[in-house]
Amino acid sequence: MRKFLVLHGPNLNLLGSREPEVYGRQTLEEIDHMLQEWAEQRGCRVDTFQSNSEGALIDRIHEARDRYDGIVINPGAYTHYSIALRDALAAVPVPAVEVHLSNVHAREPFRRHSVISPVVRGVIAGLGPVGYRLALEALWAELDGGGSAGA
Numbered sequence: 001m002r003k004f005l006v007l008h009g010p011n012l013n014l015l016g017s018r019e020p021e022v023y024g025r026q027t028l029e030e031i032d033h034m035l036q037e038w039a040e041q042r043g044c045r046v047d048t049f050q051s052n053s054e055g056a057l058i059d060r061i062h063e064a065r066d067r068y069d070g071i072v073i074n075p076g077a078y079t080h081y082s083i084a085l086r087d088a089l090a091a092v093p094v095p096a097v098e099v100h101l102s103n104v105h106a107r108e109p110f111r112r113h114s115v116i117s118p119v120v121r122g123v124i125a126g127l128g129p130v131g132y133r134l135a136l137e138a139l140w141a142e143l144d145g146g147g148s149a150g151a
């Protein structure tokens with residue numbers, strides 16, 4: 001059975017109440033529920049994990065080797081400066097997709113730069129919670145042999 005790991009970075013536990021005009025009103029629990037429904041439809045497994053700590057996210061990426069077929073990660077603010085998170089993704093041979101709820105390119109200039117993007121298959125930004133599902137679909141298509149533009 002195919003297995004996917006969805007990682008939510010710092011402050012995403014506050015979704016629903018955190019700047020709803022930017023991040024929407026869906027809670028993290030609701031988003032994870034939607035992903036479980038997707039997993040049921042596909043007949044695969046999706047494990048979700050949120051942490052406000054860089055180290056905990058890195059540990060989960062390390063553990064993903066040989067255990068998961070793909071990783072979806074919203075690194076939150078770590079996107080913009082965590083070389084450690086980038087190195088972890090580069091070190092583990094599991095394809096990953098970066099997701100942002102908001103359109104980071106339409107916001108403050110410091111959000112336009114991602115240190116994560118060069119080491120993932122692709123990036124989805126600005127589409128809200130559906131972005132996570134689209135990322136899983138992309139990983140699924142790649143496993144089916146659909147490839148990715150860069151592969």
Ligand code: DQA
Pocket residue numbers: 010011012074075076077078079099100101102103104111
């Ligand atoms: C975010 C965008 C980041 O810039 C921000 O720090 C977040 C959330 C997003 O999902 O839009 O925490 O990754």
